[in-house]
Amino acid sequence: MLKQEIEDGQASLADPAFRHDVLRGFDMRPRAIPARWFYDRRGSELFEAITDLPEYYPTRTETAILRACAPDIAALAGAGRAVVEFGSGSSTKTPILLQAVDPAAYVPIDISGDFLRESSGLLSDAFPGLTVLPLEADFMKPIALPVQIAATPKLGFFPGSTIGNMIPHSSVDLLRAMKASLGEGAMLVIGMDRIKDPAVLEAAYDDAQGVTAAFNLNLLERINRELAGTIPIDTFRHRAIWNDDRARIEMHIEAMADVAFTIEGRPFSMVPGETIHTENSHKYGARDARILLRAGGWTPVGEWTDPDGLFAVILAEAQPARSAP
Numbered sequence: 553m554l555k556q557e558i559e560d561g562q563a564s565l566a567d568p569a570f571r572h573d574v575l576r577g578f579d580m581r582p583r584a585i586p587a588r589w590f591y592d593r594r595g596s597e598l599f600e601a602i603t604d605l606p607e608y609y610p611t612r613t614e615t616a617i618l619r620a621c622a623p624d625i626a627a628l629a630g631a632g633r634a635v636v637e638f639g640s641g642s643s644t645k646t647p648i649l650l651q652a653v654d655p656a657a658y659v660p661i662d663i664s665g666d667f668l669r670e671s672s673g674l675l676s677d678a679f680p681g682l683t684v685l686p687l688e689a690d691f692m693k694p695i696a697l698p699v700q701i702a703a704t705p706k707l708g709f710f711p712g713s714t715i716g717n718m719i720p721h722s723s724v725d726l727l728r729a730m731k732a733s734l735g736e737g738a739m740l741v742i743g744m745d746r747i748k749d750p751a752v753l754e755a756a757y758d759d760a761q762g763v764t765a766a767f768n769l770n771l772l773e774r775i776n777r778e779l780a781g782t783i784p785i786d787t788f789r790h791r792a793i794w795n796d797d798r799a800r801i802e803m804h805i806e807a808m809a810d811v812a813f814t815i816e817g818r819p820f821s822m823v824p825g826e827t828i829h830t831e832n833s834h835k836y837g838a839r840d841a842r843i844l845l846r847a848g849g850w851t852p853v854g855e856w857t858d859p860d861g862l863f864a865v866i867l868a869e870a871q872p873a874r875s876a877p
Contacts, residue, residue: 566778578820587831596667598767607755613863614743621856622652629739632656633707638691643671656704657683661691706734713745716834727848731870738870747835750794757792757801765790783813803831
């Protein structure tokens with residue numbers, strides 16, 4: 553009785569949007585849950601561990617590019633902008649940009665509040681003279697930025713090729729929303745992963761140590777914990793698949809046997825081989841990236857890549873809309 557009361561209390565505290573997306577996702581065919589729900593505290597910690605894995609090239613490659621190009625970004629963007637980071641996580645790449653651009657303020661935006669507050673505190677300690685204004689929010693939705701930077705020109709920061717987690721029309725919608733939030737004349741530093749050997753890509757999303765598998769399966773742990781789920785997690789496995797037609801890595805959670813479970817008392821079942829689609833990671837050719845940015849209202853003004861062409865960092869500007877070239 554007490555156990556059930558505790559479970560009911562936990563479920564009542566769950567994010568209503570999380571509940572909606574999970575229940576809707578299990579009703580869909582094929583099943584799918586948005587990737588943003590990976591990032592509870594444990595998920596955020598696991599993702600940070602992924603970025604240090606030998607197979608996961610994006611973080612170290614983008615970091616090296618940023619170190620090399622930060623002075624160029626500073627020269628093009630100018631000093632005194634408020635840096636607004638979308639999906640800041642642990643903000644590990646942020647100091648590289650902040651040291652270069654002499655910002656007026658820093659606004660980290662993240663959906664994981666505890667993680668956001670910890671990383672913001674560390675960054676405040678590292679930059680004691682900088683105004684840090686953490687904002688707990690889902691950057692996939694319209695965002696009202698802090699009033700303290702309303703009149704300050706903005707420099708958006710969106711590293712990690714997070715843009716690749718969205719299907720193209722959602723990516724364009726997000727870029728347009730960023731332009732609306734940051735304002736005309738704003739600039740955006742964005743990381744975009746390049747198309748490459750599928751074997752390299754699949755290894756990056758299915759590492760030998762199983763950290764990415766734990767990250768993916770943690771979504772089921774979260775459902776059990778926050779939505780009174782009874783999912784037998786050891787009945788599922790992580791899968792990473794290269795979809796060449798759509799130029800993306802897909803992450804799935806696959807049932808390995810017939811399984812039945814409940815979520816907030818609602819019954820569900822799956823058969824062997826059936827999956828829950830949890831994430832896409834689209835990869836872009838150089839022209840693809842520029843077209844996507846322009847579709848979202850951003851004009852590329854600078855681009856940098858590593859010697860092997862694995863990854864690109866692009867600086868774009870929110871210029872006035874034009875009806876002709």
